[in-house]
Amino acid sequence: MAAWIIFTIGLLSIWQVGCIHAREWVAPAMALYLIHRLANDPDARQELDGVDWYILPVVNPDGYEYTRTSRSNRLWRKTRSKNNLLGCFGVDGNRNYGFKWAVSGVSSNPCDTETYAGPKPFSEVETVMVRNIMMENSKRLKLYVSLHSYGQYLVYPWGYTGDYLPKEWKKLDSLAREVSDAVQRAGGKPFKVLSAGKWYPAAGGSDDFAFGVVGVPYSYTMELTDGYEFIYPERLLxxxxxxxxxxxxxxxxxxxxxxxxxxxxxxYRMNECENC
Structure with a gap:
């Protein structure tokens, strides 16, 4: 079962998910650390003021557990649903969302271990669950962040194409650069900021769905921990x-x-005063 942590304080919502791809263990580590800080750090009161945080550390629990069963399974990426005809397992959960599904960057082969998009949009219980929560809270959601590894990228829609950008791209880009600057001021590496499709086109992603269907104003994929691919040293966390x-x-x-x-x-009051 997927585990939800919800901090309910205000009328706005931040929605953060991790481990869509099973092998990317640093994603749930980041989600759990965020929960820890929000719950235990007295200074986090400001981050909770007026904002609800919806945090799902592991979107793909079956795949994540499978990666932990043996070294030979450590780099498994997909879900663990079974194709009864071919006997192959899994769908790439980040190619399975119902916005521009399967138009780019996907495989139609159920036995492909990386980017099989599924037999149809939302074929997976994991993506259906995330979709339903987003749609139920669509009027309140203002930020969506999907955590991944690796590469130190912070990317925004569109992911399905690199040929053009949404009209709001400057706002998306500006906030991403503010986030990158904040991480760098804390001693971290800067993010590479660009549209996901400019990096490489891949359709059916959760960030495109959040932005293009749900209407979330700010939607991102955050790729963590440059330099170690999927096996990030625990000591560095x-x-x-x-x-x-x-x-x-x-x-x-x-x-x-x-x-x-x-x-x-x-x-509004400050503007009124300036115009007095």
Whole structure:
């Protein structure tokens, strides 16, 4: 079963998921560290002020558990659903969402171990669950972040194409660079910021679905831990996770500033005073 951690404080929502791809263990580590800081750090009260955090550390629990059963399974990527005709297992959960499904960067071969998009959109119980939660909270969701590894990238829609960008791309790009700057100020490496499709086109991603269907204003895929691919040394987590946390503080600050009624009222009063 997937485990939800929900901090319910305000009217705005930040939605963060990890481990869509089973082998990317640093993603649930980052999600759990974020939960730890929000729950235990007295200074995190500001990050909770006026914002609900929906955190799902492991989207793909069956695949994640499979990677932990033996060394030979460590780099398994997909879900663990079975194709009854071919006897092959799994779908790439980040190619299975119902926005521009299968138009680029996917495989139609169920036995492909990497990018099989599934027999249809939302064929997997994992992607259906995430879709349903997003749709149920669509009016409140302001930020979606999908955690992955590796490469130190922070990318935004569109992912299905590199030929053009959404009209809001400058806002997406600007916030991503603020997050990167915050991580770098904390001693971390800067993110490579660009649209996902400019990096490489891949359709059916959760970030495109969040942005293009659910209407989440800010949607990103965050690729963590450059230099180690999928086998990130556990000893380094205590160094990099606090650095990445500063990036999430920057995310939350922008969401409060732009969407919180309290902050909106304060800006309105300041503008009134300036015009007196």
């Amino acid at each position: 205590r160094v990099v996770l606090p650095q990445f946390y500063e990036g999430f503080k920057a995310f939350a600050g922008q969401i409060r500033k732009e969407f919180s009624p309290k902050f909106t009222e304060q800006r």
